[in-house]
Every structure is written in C-alpha cells, then in structure tokens.
Amino acid sequence: KQLGVGRATGKIILMGEHSVVYGEPAIAFPFQKTAVTATITPAEQLSLACSYYTGALAQAPQTLKSIQEVIAQTLFVLKQEHATFSIQIDSTIPAERGMGSSAAVAAAIVRGLFDYFDTPLSHTELLDLVATAEKIAHGNPSGIDAAATSGNSPLFFIKGQSIEAFEMKLENAYLIVADTGMKGQTREAVGDVAQLYKQDPKVADSIAHLGLLSRKAKVAILENCVKELGKLMNAAQLELATLTVSNERLDQLIQVANDQQALGAKLTGGGRGGCLIALTDQLETADKIATALEEAGAVATWIQSLEEND
Ligand code: MEV
Structure with a gap:
C-alpha cells in the first residue's frame, strides 16, 4: 500500500x-x-x-x-x-x-x-x-x-x-477549556500522588471522595443538572489541590473563571500546569469567561457545548 x-x-x-x-x-x-x-x-x-x-x-x-x-x-x-x-x-x-x-x-x-x-x-x-x-x-x-x-x-x-460510553446531552451547558501555557507534569504529579498515598492516610479519603464526585457528576449529567455539575467540579478541584496536583497558575485562572460567574472550574488532566475547564449555562458567559482567561494569560481557549457531544 x-x-x-x-x-x-x-x-x-x-x-x-x-x-x-x-x-x-x-x-x-x-x-x-x-x-x-x-x-x-x-x-x-x-x-x-x-x-x-x-x-x-x-x-x-x-x-x-x-x-x-x-x-x-x-x-x-x-x-x-x-x-x-x-x-x-x-x-x-x-x-x-x-x-x-x-x-x-x-x-x-x-x-x-x-x-x-x-x-x-x-x-x-x-x-x-x-x-x-x-x-x-x-x-x-x-x-x-x-x-x-x-x-x-x-x-x-x-x-x-x-x-x-454514555450520552452527554446537557442542555445549555458550555465548557470553556483554557490552556495555561505551562507544560503539565503528569508523570511527576502521578508519582507524587503515589508517594503521598503511602505516607498520608487522608489521601485515600480524597481519592475516594473524587470517585464519589465522578459518580455524582454522571447522575447530574444524565439528569441535566448543570448547576449541580458545576458544584461537583468545584469540590473536585479542592480535592485535587489537596493531592498537590494543582498549582498557583491553575488556581489563579480558576479564580478568574469563578469571578466571571462560572458554575464550576477545575484543572483537567495531569495538572501542575496544562489546562483548566470552567462550566456555564450561558453562551454569553462562556465568551466572557474565555476572554477573561485570555486576558489573564491563558494562551488558548475553546468553548465546547456539552449538548453536541463533539
Ligand atoms: C492524565 O490525563 C490523567 C491522569 O489521571 C493519569 C492517568 O489516568 O493515566 C492524571
């Protein structure tokens, strides 16, 4: 061939x-x-x-x-x-x-x-x-x-x-994806969480809680509860910070999204840089959040409707 x-x-x-x-x-x-x-x-x-x-x-x-x-x-x-x-x-x-x-x-x-x-x-x-x-x-x-x-x-x-595979057809839900411009450090972050897991019993609780939040998020998605999904994302970000996989840059941009009335915001992927995601139920707010994130230094932003699945 x-x-x-x-x-x-x-x-x-x-x-x-x-x-x-x-x-x-x-x-x-x-x-x-x-x-x-x-x-x-x-x-x-x-x-x-x-x-x-x-x-x-x-x-x-x-x-x-x-x-x-x-x-x-x-x-x-x-x-x-x-x-x-x-x-x-x-x-x-x-x-x-x-x-x-x-x-x-x-x-x-x-x-x-x-x-x-x-x-x-x-x-x-x-x-x-x-x-x-x-x-x-x-x-x-x-x-x-x-x-x-x-x-x-x-x-x-x-x-x-x-x-x-499941259907994610949330009505009026927009995810803003923003690139911090910093390289993420998945390998180091995954390794450090493994170390913490051995040293600190509270880490197992955080991990179990993150699992529960994922399960609740699935229910929120299937029931079309965008606001609830936003709250769950915020709760997940707190746990991820406890696991030391967020960083100052992510925290700062997450704050920017929250200041623009995001329903929830968190890092996505390995953390310690990389990307964050923010949720809103209005396209206009999504645009505002994306603009504010770019003004605050995000090098790229994307707006993804969670209705389209694409
Ligand atoms: C990386 O995109 C996601 C992690 O959970 C690592 C993995 O699942 O392989 C951080």
Missing part, C-alpha cells in the same frame, strides 16, 4: 483525573476540536517527521522514546519488523497540556500503521498498543487517555474494568 492514515483526537477529563489511577471512575470525552493525524508513506529508511524532529526514527531524541516504542511494538504485532516507511505527524493538540496528546499521537500511529499494512485493528488491540507508549510517557497510566482519544463518545471509565 502506498499510504496509511490514522487519526485520533484530544481528550478532556471532566471529572476523576488522578483518582482514576486508583480504580475510581472518571468521566472523559474526545475533544474533537483538536486532533492528530499520522500519515505513513513508503521510504527507504524508517523515518519520522513531526514538529519536534525530522529524520531517522532510530536517531530520534529521548523525548520521542514512547513513539519509537509504539512503532516497534506495532510492527512486531503486524510481523513487519523490517519494513521501512516514513511517518508524518500533524497535530493541533497542544502537547503536555493534559489533553492526551501523547496517547492520541500513539493511537494515530497505530491506526496509520494498521491501515498501511491493510490489517484490521480491534479496539482492544489499539488500547493495548497505546498503553505500551503511555507507560513510557506517563509511568503508570490508567488508560483513560488512550480510551478517550481513540473513541467517539463520552466515557464513564473505570481502570481495568469498564469503559462505558
């Missing part, structure tokens, strides 16, 4: 980041406003072209190790270890901002390679292959990023147990 193409989207975790690593449920959805495409074409050597690096895959810098690994694993599964080709990665998902960029890139590559070698790919096989890359990028991934970036509906996700 002369061409293989694979695509995946960004993702937003609405509720349950970090606690999801400990088996608590989380709610996430594919964020269609950002996406990544991997394009595979024949070449004489195995090569990569992305915004960080263009050249032979074998000489790629350490930061691209997870990409090297997912390609190697996928070629092993496809029994194509000696094939040569070029992979081009084009992405609008900001990297290291809690939007699942690393999982999405891996998912796009796996899909692209299976397409290039004309082989059907099951969803389980895809998630397993993405997990190999995520283990390198994040240390101890729950799998939520892989599931949300490669899926097409909101998920109620429990690690290793169930990935339940």
Whole structure:
C-alpha cells in the first residue's frame, strides 16, 4: 500500500483525573476540536517527521522514546519488523497540556500503521498498543487517555474494568477549556500522588471522595443538572489541590473563571500546569469567561457545548 492514515483526537477529563489511577471512575470525552493525524508513506529508511524532529526514527531524541516504542511494538504485532516507511505527524493538540496528546499521537500511529499494512485493528488491540507508549510517557497510566482519544463518545471509565460510553446531552451547558501555557507534569504529579498515598492516610479519603464526585457528576449529567455539575467540579478541584496536583497558575485562572460567574472550574488532566475547564449555562458567559482567561494569560481557549457531544 502506498499510504496509511490514522487519526485520533484530544481528550478532556471532566471529572476523576488522578483518582482514576486508583480504580475510581472518571468521566472523559474526545475533544474533537483538536486532533492528530499520522500519515505513513513508503521510504527507504524508517523515518519520522513531526514538529519536534525530522529524520531517522532510530536517531530520534529521548523525548520521542514512547513513539519509537509504539512503532516497534506495532510492527512486531503486524510481523513487519523490517519494513521501512516514513511517518508524518500533524497535530493541533497542544502537547503536555493534559489533553492526551501523547496517547492520541500513539493511537494515530497505530491506526496509520494498521491501515498501511491493510490489517484490521480491534479496539482492544489499539488500547493495548497505546498503553505500551503511555507507560513510557506517563509511568503508570490508567488508560483513560488512550480510551478517550481513540473513541467517539463520552466515557464513564473505570481502570481495568469498564469503559462505558454514555450520552452527554446537557442542555445549555458550555465548557470553556483554557490552556495555561505551562507544560503539565503528569508523570511527576502521578508519582507524587503515589508517594503521598503511602505516607498520608487522608489521601485515600480524597481519592475516594473524587470517585464519589465522578459518580455524582454522571447522575447530574444524565439528569441535566448543570448547576449541580458545576458544584461537583468545584469540590473536585479542592480535592485535587489537596493531592498537590494543582498549582498557583491553575488556581489563579480558576479564580478568574469563578469571578466571571462560572458554575464550576477545575484543572483537567495531569495538572501542575496544562489546562483548566470552567462550566456555564450561558453562551454569553462562556465568551466572557474565555476572554477573561485570555486576558489573564491563558494562551488558548475553546468553548465546547456539552449538548453536541463533539
Ligand atoms: C492524565 O490525563 C490523567 C491522569 O489521571 C493519569 C492517568 O489516568 O493515566 C492524571
């Protein structure tokens, strides 16, 4: 075949980041406003072209190790270890901002390679292959990023147990997503929470509470209670701060959103930078919140209606 193409989207975790690593449920959805495409074409050597690096895959810098690994694993599964080709990665998902960029890139590559070698790919096989890359990028991934970036509906996700697609059709609900402009530190944050978990018994309570908040958020969504969902988001942010995964920049921008009458606001993803989300039931307020966040230094904002599911 002369061409293989694979695509995946960004993702937003609405509720349950970090606690999801400990088996608590989380709610996430594919964020269609950002996406990544991997394009595979024949070449004489195995090569990569992305915004960080263009050249032979074998000489790629350490930061691209997870990409090297997912390609190697996928070629092993496809029994194509000696094939040569070029992979081009084009992405609008900001990297290291809690939007699942690393999982999405891996998912796009796996899909692209299976397409290039004309082989059907099951969803389980895809998630397993993405997990190999995520283990390198994040240390101890729950799998939520892989599931949300490669899926097409909101998920109620429990690690290793169930990935339940559900309908998120909230009327008059707008989520403002804002990029702090700071790189998030998922690996460090996940590692530090694990340390805290061992040292401080109260951490287990916070994690259990975050799980409860995710369950309540699912009910609020199904019952179309936007204000309740906002309160649950605020409660989750307090717990995430207790887990030390928020930071000054996130706290400051969350305050800006709250000052503009957001119904709720919290970090999303790994934290310690990356993105935050804020909720409102009015489009006009959503615009105001987005503008205020940008004025306060957010480098990009998106407004997502939670009615459309896209
Ligand atoms: C990262 O997007 C979400 C975390 O919960 C880590 C994970 O679940 O793998 C922080």
